[in-house]
Amino acid sequence: MAKRSPKELIELYWTEVWNNRNAEMIRELCADPIIRHDAGSVTALSIEDQIARVRQQSERAEPFFTHEVLCADDTHVTSVWNMHTRKGERVDLCGIEVFKAVDGKFTDCWNSTYVPGRWGVEGDSSVPQDLPEPALIGSVDQITPTWVQAMFxxxxxxxxxxxxxxxxxxxxxxxxxxxxxxxxYNANAADAVPSVVCKITSAIPQAVDIAGTANVYARECAVYEFLGDTPPLATPRAYWRKVSDDGRAINLVMEDLSARTRPGDQISGCSVDEARAVAAELSRLHAAAWGDPRLEGADWLQDRAGGAVDSAQGYAAAAVEFRSRYAGRTDAAVLDAIDAMVPRMEQAIRDAARGETLVHGEPRVDNVLFEDTAGGPRAWLIDWQFATKASPMVDLAYFLAGSLSPEDRRACEAGLIEASVAAIAPVAPHWTLDKARADYAAALPIALQFTVGAIMAMPSSDHNDRLLLTLAERNVAALKDWALV
Known part of the structure; x- marks a missing residue:
């Protein structure tokens, strides 16, 4: 019998083996074994393996193949194919496969990734317009082209x-x-979004528990909705926001600012000029949101006063863990100051939970992106998971007490409090410098509360330990400067 050409082989392979479910014909068409080449792997399939594979898939779904493009020479044949199932719910797939033939039998096959749908034909739209809403995903591998397309x-x-x-x-x-x-993209993308930042659910179980209990995922998405398409301060655009019903999962897709900004480093801290840039953006937020009626009764705001008892109890438990983990690794006076705040923390939380504007709630320097401009640094605020209604000084005290060295904080602290009062004066002339200083002092314990409490969600590691110790030492220094411990 004359040896079959690669083109003859592929036509019989699709028509007889697959469409007519004649798996036994593989013995005539394929070598033993045939080598299957996939991305990053090679699989040798014996004749019996090949027959079993075809029978399994034919019984399950009865696939039917058609050629969109078929191109062959004396050794290779390429099939651009469409497939649909004939059994059960219809499934459409398309792909490209290249086969090599030696002595009238296929010896190798190169497989592209199979793609849902069929190959486009003239008249089809360039981009699908009927994709379902993107599902809530929980891992990096689920960020796929189809998911991103649907999100856009x-x-x-x-x-x-x-x-x-x-x-x-x-x-x-x-x-x-x-x-x-x-x-x-598969087309001119000069005006398209070149990259995004996707925020998805934490891989740390304790953090997911905290996120669900504290509603932080839903809160962050709600803040971006509150700020709208033209936010009053520098913060990245949010393209997509979705949170699970139980609040334990988040998908937040944001504008990528990495090409024009650099992330803040919490351990290194920031400079006085960078601190001024952050304070300026915070003041823009505080002035714009002062007295906003949408904040009245908003269920997405963190209710710090309502949670004061639980938060104080959490702080007490975290203080024990903090001493256990870090005794001998920091000045004993730092641990003593943390312990001294335990009986006072509930009232401190209540005192800091009063005010008339939206505050970021956790504006430490690693929640800031810095853009270097001709006029100096510009600060972009990210991570709005602890937003609440309070005094502007809740943000300023939190930021300065954790993000600058004590020396730099002392150099700019008074001036930044005064600048905040001046920025807010047009909408709140009754908010005086004396009031601001009192609010600032009342807010300083909150920085320590967040630092110490974070130990319950942060496993010990070199980075995590250096971060928490650095923050605690700065927080305690600020409390001592204001005679609060």
Missing amino acids: QHAGVPAPRVSLLATRPIGHGNMSQTIHTQIT
């Missing part, structure tokens, strides 16, 4: 067809994972 579509962001993604984790997030996602 439902966010109302025009985008060509997404073809490739490159993802990498960024930051040291504990309450969530933050993933930088580079996007490649």
Whole structure:
């Protein structure tokens, strides 16, 4: 019998073996074994393995293949194919496979990734317009081209067809994972979004528990909705926001500012000039949101006063853990100051939970991106998981007490309190410098509360330990400067 050409082999392979479910014909068409080449792997399939594979899939779904493009020479044949199932709920797939033939039998097959749907034909739209709303995802591998395409579509962001993604984790997030996602399109993308930052649920179980209990995921998404498309301060645009019903999972897709900014480093802290930039953005937020009626009764705001008892109890438990983990690794006076605040923390939380504006709630320097401009640094605020209604000094005290060295804080502290009062004066002339200083002092214990409490969600590691110790030492120094411990 004359040896079959590669083109004859592929036509029989699709028509007889698959469409007519004649698995036994594999003995005539394929070598023993045939080598299957997939991305990053090679699999040798014996004749019996091949027959079993075809029978299993034929019995389950009865696939039917058609050629969209078929191209062959004396050794290789390429099939651009469409497939649909004939059994059960219909499934459409398309792909490309290249076969090599030696002595009238296939010896090798190279497989592309199978893609849902069929190959586009003239008249089809360049980008699908009927994709379902993107599902709530929980891992990096679920950030796929289809998911990103659906996200853009439902966010109302025009985008060509997404073809490739490159993802990498960024930051040291504990309450969530933050993933930088580079996007490649199949068309001119000069005006398309080149990359995004995806925030998804934390991989740390304790952090997920805290997120659900404290409602931090829903809160962050609500803040971006409150700020709208033209926020009053520098913060990245949120393209997509979704939170699970139980508040324990988040998908937040944001504008990528990495090409123009650099992340703050909490351990190193920031300079006085950078602190002024952060304080200026905070003041813009505070002035714009002062007395905003949307804040009245908003259920997404963190209710610090209502949770004061539980928060104080949490602080007490965390203080024990803090001493256990760090005794001998920091000045004993720092641990003593932490312990001294235990009986006073409930009232301190209540005292700091009064005010008339929206505050970020956790504006430490690693929740800031810095942009270097001709006029000096500009600060972009991110991570709104602890937003609440309070005095502007809740933000300023938290930031200065943890993000600067004690020496730098002392050099700019008074001036930044005065600048905040001046910025807010047009909307709140009754908020005086004396009132601001009192609010500032009342808010300083909250920085220590957050630092100490974080130990319950942060496993011990070199980075985590250095971070918590640095913050605690700065927080305690601020409390001592204001005669609060």
